[in-house]
Amino acid sequence: MAKPPVFDLSVERVQQVSRHMRRVTLGGQALEAFPANQASAYVKLLFPQTGSSPLMRTYTVSAQRTGEIDIDFVLHDAPGPAAQWASTAQPGSRLSLAGPGPKKLINHNADWFLLAGDMTALPALHVNLAQLPAHAQGYAVIEVPCNEDIQPLTHPPGLEVHWLINPTPDPEGNPLLNKVATLPWLPGKVAVWAACEFNSMRALRQYFKHQREIEKTHLYLSSYWKLSDNEDGHKRAKQQANLSL
Structure with missing residues (x-):
């Protein structure tokens, strides 16, 4: 499999979107070769490390415009390398990324829709909604961690948005599941899209697969991070979970 292309970009702007979310706008001549219409696709950000290969972290393209x-x-209160870089990035800062990877969108061939996620999934949720x-x-x-992280979303008027305030992630991953399980189940075929912390994903997976028996074509579940673990550990946990669930 060919390696994805790498784009050397510069920071154009930074914006504090909410209390715990910072938006970095990237541009540069190299972006001319970046495919169009990639909002919600994932990319691999490359952070230089002294004396070793760049540290790679996975993020979502939250929006794309010309250039x-x-x-x-x-x-986070204890930021990792990516969040630390974002917290200090200024116009002119440099960052390389590889990608994009495929977009994961909810199946539109359904009678109704159920989407769930934590703050890491907000960029993809924005696009899906x-x-x-x-x-x-x-x-x-x-x-989201607090009321100051509630963001305006574009969505159909018939779709209800429920914000769940939880300042402390639950090691058992129950808050999202508990809220989802209280929602009235609508008639007809449902399409589900959910992305969140690893333990929340496992809890939702058990619920959707065993209590609701949703068709595979209409069920997308993914974890974007794992509590008390880095991206490498999270990746190993996902591989093990795919074998056991």
């Missing part, structure tokens, strides 16, 4: 892409970073049919009905459940 620019936005990457949204969740800021905005692209739903105008007549779409259903729910979006979004877990």
